[in-house]
Amino acid sequence: MENFDPVALAEQGKQEYAKGNHASAAGFFLQAAQAYKSAQDDLNAAEMMNNQSVALLKAGKAKDALEATEGTEEIFQKAGDMKRQGIAVGNRAAALEGLKKTDEALAEYERAAVLLEEAGEGDMHSVVRKAAANLNFKRGRVTAAQMDVYDSLRLVEKPNFTQRIMKFLKRIGFIR
Numbered sequence: 001m002e003n004f005d006p007v008a009l010a011e012q013g014k015q016e017y018a019k020g021n022h023a024s025a026a027g028f029f030l031q032a033a034q035a036y037k038s039a040q041d042d043l044n045a046a047e048m049m050n051n052q053s054v055a056l057l058k059a060g061k062a063k064d065a066l067e068a069t070e071g072t073e074e075i076f077q078k079a080g081d082m083k084r085q086g087i088a089v090g091n092r093a094a095a096l097e098g099l100k101k102t103d104e105a106l107a108e109y110e111r112a113a114v115l116l117e118e119a120g121e122g123d124m125h126s127v128v129r130k131a132a133a134n135l136n137f138k139r140g141r142v143t144a145a146q147m148d149v150y151d152s153l154r155l156v157e158k159p160n161f162t163q164r165i166m167k168f169l170k171r172i173g174f175i176r
Contacts, residue, residue: 006035022059026052043079046072053091062098086115090128097135106135
C-alpha cells in the first residue's frame with residue numbers, strides 16, 4: 001500500500017538523506033511535495049521541492065536540482081516568507097554553481113544573502129556569503145571573496161572560534 005502522508009514521506013526523505021542515499025531522499029521529497037500539493041498546501045509543497053533540490057544536488061544532478069526549485073521562490077514571496085524565499089534562491093544558486101553557471105550563481109547568492117539578511121537570518125546569511133566567497137576565490141577574484149567572507153562575519157549569530165578571531169582582527173583594523 002502506498003503512503004500518501006506528506007509528513008511521513010518527508011520524514012523518510014530526511015532519513016534517507018541522513019544515510020547518504022540522496023537519490024532516494026529526492027524521490028521521497030518529490031512524493032511529499034505531490035502529497036502536499038494534493039492537499040492544497042503550496043508552502044509545504046514548495047519546501048519539499050527545495051529539499052528535493054538539495055538532495056538532487058548532492059546526488060550529482062545539478063540540472064534536476066535547478067528544475068526542482070522552479071516556482072518555489074514565488075510561492076514563498078507571495079506568502080511573505082522571506083526566510084524560505086532566501087533559502088529557495090540559495091538553493092537555486094547552488095544548482096547554478098553545480099552547472100558551472102558562475103555569474104548567474106553569484107547573482108543568486110547575492111539575492112539570497114539580501115533576503116536572508118532582511119529576514120534576520122544571520123547564520124544562513126553567513127552560509128550563503130561563504131558559498132559566494134568560495135566561488136569568487138575559485139575564479140581568482142580574491143578581493144570579492146574577502147568581502148564576502150567579511151560580510152559573512154557581520155551577521156553571524158553564534159560565531160565559532162575562528163570567526164570570533166576574525167571579527168576581533170577586523171574590529172582592531174588588522175584586516176580590512
